Amino acid sequence: AQSVTQPDIHITVSEGASLELRCNYSYGATPYLFWYVQSPGQGLQLLLKYFSGDTLVQGIKGFEAEFKRSQSSFNLRKPSVHWSDAAEYFCAVALASGGSYIPTFGRGTSLIVHP
């Protein structure tokens, strides 16, 4: 079964510092890959997605992610974190098969930003 692992439960960074959130997936084929962000009391918002092509994907709010097939990873990065980036970040994988498309989410990484 497909699975996604986010090894870091919490990440703490200072405002203005760079950020990298890790995500690894487990599946034989390359799935669709996503990063979502969830602010307190809000639904999930898509940051970026990877289907194929260029392995470096640009998203909203200055985020980017790099797909590395050899490492089965899709890490999220941001060069300079803002206090408003404090939130829960979820990596998700999905395979489209026979018309069914089911995103499977990691457990999430909580980002704490110090002033």
Added chain:
Amino acid sequence: EAGVAQSPRYKIIEKRQSVAFWCNPISGHATLYWYQQILGQGPKLLIQFQNNGVVDDSQLPKDRFSAERLKGVDSTLKIQPAKLEDSAVYLCASRNTGTADEKLFFGSGTQLSVL
């Protein structure tokens, strides 16, 4: 564009009581998902609808959970009877099937507390 609407926003019940959640997806979205998000975990799929048909309900605890999507638009998720471990946020999401854009749109969720 109106987003995915969910109600109620919060619900507190005692164990063994019943509860129902409502979701109105984005207009025209054929695919609808219900996810359960327990505190500290990522969302877990409960059921996926394509129009008014069930695509995947393999993770739905059918002895107590039920869901329907009459007329292929609004959907309701019911729990009867509720258990303490059902305390979670229930998220509804929809997708515009048939386009290359695989983006999911999430509602803000219903936070359920079972006492």
